[in-house]
Amino acid sequence: MKKIVIAGTGSGVGKTTITLGIMAALQQKGLSVQPFKVGPDYIDTAYQTKVTGRASRNLDSFLIQNDDVLNYLFEKEAEKADISIIEGVMGLYDGLGIDKDNCSTASVAKKIDAPVILVIDGKATSTSVAAIVKGFVEFDPDLNLAGVILNRIASDNHYGLVKASIERYTDIPVLGYLGKNAMVSLPSRQLGLVPEGEIDNLSAMITDLGQTLTQTIDLDKLIELATDDTYQGADQRRSKLQAYYKPVKQSTTVAYALDEAFHFYYQDNLELMAEKGVTLIPFSPMNDDVLPEADLYYIGGGYPEEFAEELAANQGIKSGLLAKSKAGVPIYAECGGLMYLGESLEVNEKSYEMVGVFKGISRMTSGLKRFGYCQAQATTATTLAPAKTVIYGHEFHHSIFETTETPIMTLEKWRDGEMIKTWQGGYLKNNTYASYLHVHFFQHPELLDWFLSRSRVER
Numbered sequence: 001m002k003k004i005v006i007a008g009t010g011s012g013v014g015k016t017t018i019t020l021g022i023m024a025a026l027q028q029k030g031l032s033v034q035p036f037k038v039g040p041d042y043i044d045t046a047y048q049t050k051v052t053g054r055a056s057r058n059l060d061s062f063l064i065q066n067d068d069v070l071n072y073l074f075e076k077e078a079e080k081a082d083i084s085i086i087e088g089v090m091g092l093y094d095g096l097g098i099d100k101d102n103c104s105t106a107s108v109a110k111k112i113d114a115p116v117i118l119v120i121d122g123k124a125t126s127t128s129v130a131a132i133v134k135g136f137v138e139f140d141p142d143l144n145l146a147g148v149i150l151n152r153i154a155s156d157n158h159y160g161l162v163k164a165s166i167e168r169y170t171d172i173p174v175l176g177y178l179g180k181n182a183m184v185s186l187p188s189r190q191l192g193l194v195p196e197g198e199i200d201n202l203s204a205m206i207t208d209l210g211q212t213l214t215q216t217i218d219l220d221k222l223i224e225l226a227t228d229d230t231y232q233g234a235d236q237r238r239s240k241l242q243a244y245y246k247p248v249k250q251s252t253t254v255a256y257a258l259d260e261a262f263h264f265y266y267q268d269n270l271e272l273m274a275e276k277g278v279t280l281i282p283f284s285p286m287n288d289d290v291l292p293e294a295d296l297y298y299i300g301g302g303y304p305e306e307f308a309e310e311l312a313a314n315q316g317i318k319s320g321l322l323a324k325s326k327a328g329v330p331i332y333a334e335c336g337g338l339m340y341l342g343e344s345l346e347v348n349e350k351s352y353e354m355v356g357v358f359k360g361i362s363r364m365t366s367g368l369k370r371f372g373y374c375q376a377q378a379t380t381a382t383t384l385a386p387a388k389t390v391i392y393g394h395e396f397h398h399s400i401f402e403t404t405e406t407p408i409m410t411l412e413k414w415r416d417g418e419m420i421k422t423w424q425g426g427y428l429k430n431n432t433y434a435s436y437l438h439v440h441f442f443q444h445p446e447l448l449d450w451f452l453s454r455s456r457v458e459r
Contacts, residue, residue: 001078002226003114004146005038007088007105009132013121014151016044017209018178019087023051024210025219026083034081036074038105039089040373040394040438042264042301048087051206055267059086059112062096062103062373063392063440067111072241073268073442074112076234083226086114092136096373097416103373106143115146115225117175122150126161130169137170146225149217150177175225176217243445247277252452255294259284261311262336264301269441272448283317285340286310291320295455296330299337301438304354305347305364305399311340312352325357325432330454332383333434335397338362338427341434342401357432360403370395376411376437378426383433383454385447393437401436403427409435 006022008015023033035048035056040063045056057077064070078084088105095104109116118136120129129150137145148166153159163174213219238245254273256265262285274280281292285299286307304311311318321341325331333341339362345352346363354362373394381387395411409426412419426435431454441448 001075001081002083002223002228003078003086003112004083004222004226005086005088005105005109005114005116006119006149007092007109007116008090008119009121009136010091010094013119014178015088015119016047018119018149018151018213019085020047020051020206021178021209021213022217022219022222023048023085024206025213025217026085026223027052028207028210028214029219031082031223032080034077034084036077036084036086037089038086038108039103040396040440041089042266044087045267046263047202050202054081057268058266058440059108060103060440061108061111063394064442065392066443068237068240069244069442070108071112072234072237075237079234083223084114086112088116092116092118093139099416100140106140110143113227115144115227117147117149117222117225118145118172119149119151121152122158122162122177123152123154123180126158127165127169129162130165133166133170133172137172144227145172147173147175147222149175152180153177154180173221173225175221176213178213178216241445244272244442244448245275246445246449248452250456251279252277252296252455253279253281253294254296254298254452255281255283255292256298257285257300257337257340258282259286260302261286261304261307262300262302262340264334264336264438266440269448272441273452276448276452278452285314285317287314289314289316291317291324294329296332296452297321297324299331299333299340299434301335301337304336304339304345305362308345308347308352311345311354318353318355321355322357325355325430328431330383330451331357331432331434332451333432334438335395335436338401338434338436339399341432342403357429358401358403358405358427358434360401360405362399362401364399367398369397369400370436372396372413374411374413374437376409376426376435378409378428380408380428382408382426382428383431383451384439385450389447391437391439391447392443393439395436395438397436405429409437411437 048056093100101107341357407424413421
């Protein structure tokens with residue numbers, strides 16, 4: 001199976017646009033493309049899924065700290081396609097702290113043994129780009145930096161100058177470029193890109209981009225550089241990971257919120273539940289009239305603030321969830337799910353009534369309140385894990401939850417061996433547990449088992 005990482009010198013260099021264009025261009029050549037995203041991002045994966053028709057997966061070495069598990073999650077999907085394209089996160093060597101091998105794109109590329117194509121913003125530069133490339137190559141000799149793609153190139157003459165300088169002063173080939181007038185402008189909001197489902201004509205935009213890159217990037221060279229090694233194989237790796245796939249002992253149904261307001265889920269989380277024998281039922285807090293019957297309920301993150309009016313108006317789903325919570329039926333909510341389960345959500349100084357499981361108001365803020373990886377421990381057993389279990393996750397939100405509820409969780413942010421911040425969060429009422437923390441179930445085999453077992457606790 002062929003694989004290659006598309007990385008950037010930093011955020012904002014056009015890495016996402018070029019990655020999506022390459023995926024489209026390779027498909028136009030008749031190849032099946034499996035997309036991946038380094039890091040915890042939900043929105044880029046949705047774009048990639050839209051473009052390729054294959055569910056994109058996250059490769060995150062903080063959320064999943066076992067390398068065998070990380071490689072298995074990669075290989076089990078990569079084996080099904082002609083080529084895997086892995087989009088990096090931030091700059092190539094940027095990760096958690098200043099350790100270049102701590103959760104960076106470079107570290108993940110080395111873990112899965114994939115070559116890297118570096119995207120560089122070439123605007124208003126020429127020979128200086130060669131110094132950038134040389135620095136990135138020499139910074140980590142163990143990394144296979146296999147090629148360069150230039151972005152925001154002004155003309156063919158400009159491209160010729162930059163390409164010649166890189167190939168004169170380094171041994172790294174330049175695969176091509178994207179012109180400054182060919183950039184697709186993908187709209188953004190507070191958590192990054194606007195979800196693909198809210199953009200008209202996205203498919204046409206990406207198709208055109210793929211056709212453009214077919215003319216300006218040497219795709220045959222890119223395919224040649226993509227490694228095609230012989231692997232241990234996902235089936236053999238899976239044999240070591242049977243604890244994750246232990247089937248549920250009795251019929252279990254999980255209903256999960258899925259619509260424009262709630263769609264931040266890791267595909268591997270949902271598929272793990274299904275493979276364990278769980279029946280998954282999607283429901284829409286915005287559009288459905290009646291809450292489906294289920295043993296457990298799962299409300300992921302998303303953009304409840306963008307659809308607060310519709311969520312507030314749907315009394316059927318709100319009253320259904322409140323009744324389930326009062327009856328002790330397990331409910332697990334992350335980030336946007338926490339905002340939804342509070343009493344109200346305030347957006348632009350207007351208040352919207354939410355479910356009301358937890359006393360409190362969610363207020364949108366002008367800047368990020370929490371951002372990045374953290375670890376958490378609850379003082380008591382929750383719907384997600386036993387007491388004192390260390391859970392690894394990430395927070396990324398532009399809101400605060402003002403509440404009189406007592407937090408049950410201590411969260412810590414560590415960087416370069418030092419704890420740099422600690423705070424309290426997470427709330428438990430009846431058998432409903434909600435926090436701002438996003439979690440990947442593959443971090444530990446017993447995590448999902450505990451959650452699913454809550455449906456069998458006597459209430």
